[in-house]
Amino acid sequence: MPKETTQVVLRGNLTKVAYAVAFALCQRGIQVVTLRKSEYQKLKKSFDGKFESNLVISTTYSQKIWLVGAGLTKEEQLKATKGTIFIPFSQFPPKKLRKDCFYHLTPAMSTPLALENVDSCENWLPRRVMSAWRIGGIIHGLEGWEEQECGYKISNIDEVWEASLRHGFQPLTIPNQSYFHLH
Numbered sequence: 744m745p746k747e748t749t750q751v752v753l754r755g756n757l758t759k760v761a762y763a764v765a766f767a768l769c770q771r772g773i774q775v776v777t778l779r780k781s782e783y784q785k786l787k788k789s790f791d792g793k794f795e796s797n798l799v800i801s802t803t804y805s806q807k808i809w810l811v812g813a814g815l816t817k818e819e820q821l822k823a824t825k826g827t828i829f830i831p832f833s834q835f836p837p838k839k840l841r842k843d844c845f846y847h848l849t850p851a852m853s854t855p856l857a858l859e860n861v862d863s864c865e866n867w868l869p870r871r872v873m874s875a876w877r878i879g880g881i882i883h884g885l886e887g888w889e890e891q892e893c894g895y896k897i898s899n900i901d902e903v904w905e906a907s908l909r910h911g912f913q914p915l916t917i918p919n920q921s922y923f924h925l926h
Contacts, residue, residue, distance in 0.1 A: 750774040755812025769797035776801045850875035855911025882906045
């Protein structure tokens with residue numbers, strides 16, 4: 744996400760990843776907006792009273808950053824403001840319906856230069872880019888971590904991030920909003 748982001752829409756099926764992303768963003772002071780009351784209530788309950796002041800429900804579609812997963816409808820996508828950046832949190836990217844919006848890749852990182860014979864693991868990712876799910880498995884093994892993630896329990900996100908960087912994986916850059924003429 745662009746560094747200056749203070750508010751995002753979270754839209755899509757509430758998966759383990761969606762819950763973890765919403766909680767981590769709220770914990771970092773970024774306001775997470777839901778468009779459906781049922782999703783708001785489920786997320787709020789999962790927060791167990793922590794950081795829920797950063798979780799809000801809205802009926803407008805004016806936010807410029809949307810974190811999306813499976814379950815994003817065509818109608819919702821068409822209601823987004825011109826210039827919206829759609830960033831998937833799911834394994835598969837949304838169908839690109841709008842020419843006046845930006846569609847980011849699915850969660851992924853560039854691979855270490857020392858890693859050889861890597862093209863891409865998914866046909867929608869560029870060369871030498873690997874999905875976060877695959878990287879997570881590799882890091883889990885490289886670090887010798889034994890714990891298993893079950894239900895909504897997610898490993899320490901910051902610890903996994905730091906280990907990924909330590910092993911040479913690099914974040915993909917997204918141009919800042921001014922690049923997309925979102926004034």
